[in-house]
Amino acid sequence: MRRILLYCFLLVFISGPLYAQKVLSIKLDATINPATADFIHRAIEVAQKERATCLLIHLNTPGGLLQSTRIIVSDILESSVPVVVYVSPGGAHAGSAGVFITMAAHIAAMAPGTNIGAAHPVVAQGQMDTIMSAKATNDAMAFIRSIAKKRERNANWGAQAVSNSVSLTETEALENNVINLIASNEQELLNKIDGKSVTVSSGTVILQTKHATIQSLEMGWGEKMLNILSDPNVAYILFLLGLYGLIFELYSPGAIFPGIIGGICMILALYTMHTLPVNYAGLALIVFGIILFLLEIKIVSHGLLAIGGVISLLLGSMMLIRTGETTAVAGLSWTVIITAVGITTLFFLFVVGLGLKAQRAKPAMGLEAMVGEIGQSLSELNPGGTVRMHGEIWKAISSAGLIPEGKKVIVTGILNLTLQVEAYHESSV
Structure with a gap:
């Protein structure tokens, strides 16, 4: 009886890990930015802590920031848990940083109907000069060659993906x-990789995935928020809204x-x-453009200050993201730029202008509001x-x-609570 119990215990002990x-x-499914880099870093840590047989990344990205890509690649190369990247679902793309x-x-x-490639460094607005373009391309080519050799993959194709966008x-x-x-x-993927041997930072690991349970890990609310904020278009809009709000508060103290x-x-x-390659000259031009709009309201310049504000805001928006430091989609949308410049121009020239005119208008309350009002004499005024x-x-x-x-x-005036009046004639209005 004891032998039977011992055999059962050994059987459970040996087979338990297999099914556990x-x-x-x-x-x-997003651009590569600091938020996605943090998410993958956390996922690797969770996989290590829970002794997962591997970390499976479903990837669909057009690209992103090169610095964040380097962080992700470093985390994968140093991971003690095997990392499986699966470009999916059908129609997905592992572009640029991907x-x-x-x-x-x-x-x-990769899943059927997917593609991979086009990793040439690009800019969001404008063009890099020849030297900067060559530096960025050579750096990216060396980076992808080192990765390909580490994983025994086609380094020549990786270099062509960078140099020729194939x-x-x-x-x-x-x-x-x-x-x-x-x-x-x-599930087909997990069945196919079952039993494969991979080399991780801690040694060789044999994958046991055929009967493994799949545990999903979602982005935390902080990572989701950072992912949204990492969009340069969102940062640009927030910056303009911040300027508007502070200007309103300065013009109307106490509005809160x-x-x-x-x-x-x-x-x-x-x-x-702080997480984006910001050009502070572009940032300064945006602030200077807003200042010119404010001066146009205060100073009669016949539109010269407003024109300068439009030019400054437009140039600053174009320059806001530094060129040559992105691998893809890390720039401002022209639609967002044109819309923001147009709304800002109309806002300051009309809305704020009307508000300031209202401040200069005749008071509607108090003794001063009596001037110009019409009444009737109750006695002879002599x-x-x-x-x-x-x-x-x-x-x-x-x-x-x-x-x-x-x-x-x-009423023509007020002196010591006594009204100064003159006879009212219809023709005087």
Whole structure:
């Protein structure tokens, strides 16, 4: 009986780990930025802590920031847990930065109907000069060659993807030794890689994925927020909203709400710009453009200051993201730029202008509001007497000769709570 129990215990002990294997799965359907880099770093840590047999990354990205790509690649190369990058679902693309991440994986796979490639460094607005372009290209080529050699993949194709922006379908990628296999779905992928031996930072590992349970890991709210804020278009809009809010607060002290919203937007914008390759000359031009719009409202320049503001804001927006430091989609959309410049121009020339004109308008309350009002004399004004204004009886002095009782009068001024009036004539209005 004891032997039977011992055999059962040994059987459970030996077979237990086989059926307790776990695959940690994440989905990366976004640009490569600090948020996605943090997410992958956290996923690797969770996979290591929970002793997962591998980390599976479902990848679909047009590219992103080169610095974030380097961080992700470094995390994958140093991981003690095998990392499987699966370009999926059908129609997905591992573009630009995605090429580096896919080739850095211990096992690279693609779904039918996907493609990979076009990793040439590009800029968002404008063009790099020849020297900067050559530096960026050579640096990216050396980077992808080192990754390909580490994983025994096609280094020559990787260099061409950088230098000539070539792309491959999933079947071409398999034929050219860019990926390890093609799988139609997640379970087929896990079945195909089961039993494969991979080398990680801690040694050689044999994957046991056929009967493994799949545990999904989602982005945290902080990572999702940072992912949204990492979009340069969002940072640009937040920065402009922050400027507007602070300007409103300065023009109307005590309004509080514009100041709070402006401060929050400005802090978020500066935090986001900290993660992006911001050109501070472009930032200064945007601020200078807003200042010129404000001066146009205060100073009669016949539109010269407004024109300068438009030019400064447009140039600053074009220069806001530094050229030569991105691998793809890290720039401002022209639609966003044109819309922001147009709305800002109209806003300052019309809305704020109308507000300032209202501030200069005649007071509608208090004694000063009585000037120009029409009343009726209750007694003969020669020159003093009384008049009825707004249902109230006031002392009044005629400043233009005798005014009979019962005549309409118009207020021309106020002195020591005594109205100065003159006879009202229809032609005087």
